[in-house]
Each structure stands twice: as structure tokens, then as C-alpha cells.
Amino acid sequence: MYEVKDKKVILEHGSINKGIIAVASGKGGVGKSTVTVNLATALAKLGYKVGIIDADVRGFSVPRILGVVDKPKAVSEKEIIPPEVRGIKAISMGSFVGENEPVIWRAPLLTGALEQFFKDIRWGKLDYMLIDLPPGTGDMPLNIMQKVPHAETLVVTTPQVTATKVAGRIGAMAEKMDHEILGVVENMAYYRCEECGHKDYIFGKDGGKDLADFMGTELLGQLPLISEVRRRSDSGNPIVFDKPDSEISQEFIKIAKIIAEREAGFDEEIEPLKLNMDVNK
Numbered sequence: 001m002y003e004v005k006d007k008k009v010i011l012e013h014g015s016i017n018k019g020i021i022a023v024a025s026g027k028g029g030v031g032k033s034t035v036t037v038n039l040a041t042a043l044a045k046l047g048y049k050v051g052i053i054d055a056d057v058r059g060f061s062v063p064r065i066l067g068v069v070d071k072p073k074a075v076s077e078k079e080i081i082p083p084e085v086r087g088i089k090a091i092s093m094g095s096f097v098g099e100n101e102p103v104i105w106r107a108p109l110l111t112g113a114l115e116q117f118f119k120d121i122r123w124g125k126l127d128y129m130l131i132d133l134p135p136g137t138g139d140m141p142l143n144i145m146q147k148v149p150h151a152e153t154l155v156v157t158t159p160q161v162t163a164t165k166v167a168g169r170i171g172a173m174a175e176k177m178d179h180e181i182l183g184v185v186e187n188m189a190y191y192r193c194e195e196c197g198h199k200d201y202i203f204g205k206d207g208g209k210d211l212a213d214f215m216g217t218e219l220l221g222q223l224p225l226i227s228e229v230r231r232r233s234d235s236g237n238p239i240v241f242d243k244p245d246s247e248i249s250q251e252f253i254k255i256a257k258i259i260a261e262r263e264a265g266f267d268e269e270i271e272p273l274k275l276n277m278d279v280n281k
């Protein structure tokens with residue numbers, strides 16, 4: 001699928017310099033895709049070249065949140081130019097099927113598609129690749145994590161006890177797969193009223209911190225619940241791009257800076273897995 005040389009990930013049509021980040025969540029709806037797109041935008045704002053693979057096949061929402069309108073363009077059967085929005089290249093199952101079309105994906109099929117996304121897409125020189133994983137700890141996220149052992153897992157949770165509990169399983173899964181845990185992002189940490197600015201911890205407090213402590217990792221940031229984020233996600237205008245000075249955008253940029261300041265480079269000792277499975281099974 002790829003190889004690691006001089007601490008870089010070398011792809012068929014490109015390279016990744018600094019990191020592969022698998023964005024995971026214990027359950028759906030906690031804002032994993034919103035975090036993926038806005039974090040990608042924050043990294044791009046800092047000057048990094050970013051690609052996104054939307055592997056959340058059942059709920060692919062990256063194209064909508066990022067505002068992708070173009071389709072991928074095939075140069076040949078083995079080389080596809082991904083759509084690019086505001087400097088971010090993104091590929092999704094949603095690029096190949098309509099948003100409302102039901103797709104029955106099974107894990108091997110997804111793994112085959114993932115391999116193609118790594119191999120056949122003309123990514124060019126990237127600094128970061130973000131992978132929006134399917135939610136939960138089922139076969140699908142597990143298979144992807146296994147195939148990309150150089151990825152680090154970023155866990156997105158809400159502060160609610162049930163959400164943090166299931167997100168804790170992601171930590172256990174990442175450990176099993178020998179993935180490094182990059183940290184925890186607590187989304188919907190508090191509600192910020194747009195009218196009066198009042199702060200309300202509607203889903204409880206400190207769940208993200210407790211989860212990070214439990215997993216022995218860092219709480220990278222706490223993002224407020226604000227309706228503008230939802231509105232902007234629905235219309236393909238990520239808040240970090242348009243309003244970088246807002247409270248939530250600043251938190252995203254802070255998280256991006258923490259990530260960017262870490263030591264870059266991939267471990268050459270880890271062997272990328274070769275895929276030999278029949279993707280049509």
C-alpha cells in the first residue's frame with residue numbers, strides 16, 4: 001500500500017511527510033467528521049499540505065462539510081486526481097456514489113477501497129493525511145487501523161460518561177493494533193449561547209480529561225457546541241476557514257499547533273501490511 005523511506009511515507013503518486021492521523025470515535029454523532037475537516041483546515045491554515053480520506057463509509061460526510069463539489073478525475077485506471085477544496089485534497093466513498101444512495105459495505109470491500117485510495121490517488125506531496133474512520137470499535141475501523149500501522153489515533157468524544165466509556169474502547173483497540181494515541185479531543189464540551197455568550201456544560205464536565213487520563217494520553221482541546229458550526233458544516237463552509245478568530249477555530253488551531261510541533265517522521269521499523277485479500281468477497 002505504501003512504504004516508509006527516510007522517515008517519510010512513500011505512496012504510488014505522492015508522499016506524506018509528517019503524519020497520518022486516524023480520527024476515531026467510540027460512537028457516531030460525536031462530531032468526528034466535523035473535527036476531521038476543521039482540523040485539516042487548521043493544519044492547512046498553518047501552511048501544511050493536507051489530504052483527507054473519508055473512510056466513514058456508512059455516514060460519509062466529509063464532502064458535504066468540506067464543500068466538495070467536483071468529482072475525482074481519472075487520468076488512467078491507476079491514477080485519479082482527487083477534488084481539492086481550499087488547498088485540501090479529499091477522497092470519499094461519497095465521491096463515487098450519491099449522498100443518498102445506500103451502500104452496503106463489508107469490511108473487505110472497504111479495505112480494498114482504502115488500498116486504492118492510498119495507491120491510485122494522485123496525492124502529491126502531503127504533510128498530513130487525515131483518515132475519518134467509521135465510528136465504533138467494529139470490524140471496519142479495526143481493519144483500517146490494521147492496514148495503516150503508521151497512523152496515530154486521535155480520539156473524539158463528548159464529555160458524556162457513556163460517550164467517554166465507549167471511546168475508551170477505541171484506546172484499547174488502538175493499543176492492540178500498536179497504534180500510537182495522538183490524544184483526545186472533547187467536542188461539544190460546553191454550549192456557548194450565541195445571544196448572550198453564556199457557557200453551559202450540557203453534556204457534563206471533564207469527560208474528555210478523564211478519558212485522556214484513563215488512556216494515558218493528552219487532552220488536546222475542548223470544543224464548544226455552537227449552532228454556527230452545524231450550519232456551516234451543512235453548507236460546506238468550515239468555520240476554521242471563514243472565521244479563524246472565533247473561539248472554536250482558535251481551539252482547532254491550538255490543537256493543530258500541538259500536533260505540528262511534535263517530532264515528525266515515520267518509524268521505519270514498522271512494516272506496512274501487504275494486502276492480498278480478494279476485495280470482491
Ligand SMILES: Nc1ncnc2c1ncn2[C@@H]1O[C@H](COP(=O)(O)OP(=O)(O)OP(=O)(O)O)[C@@H](O)[C@H]1O
Nearest residue numbers: 028029030031032033034059135225226229230233
Ligand atoms: N461543536 C459542534 N457544535 C455544533 N454542532 C456540531 C459540533 N460538532 C458537530 N456538530 C454537529 O453534530 C452532527 C454530527 O457531527 P458529525 O457528522 O461530525 O459526527 P460524526 O461523529 O462524524 O458522526 P458519524 O460518525 O455518525 O458520521 C452534525 O450535524 C454536526 O454539524
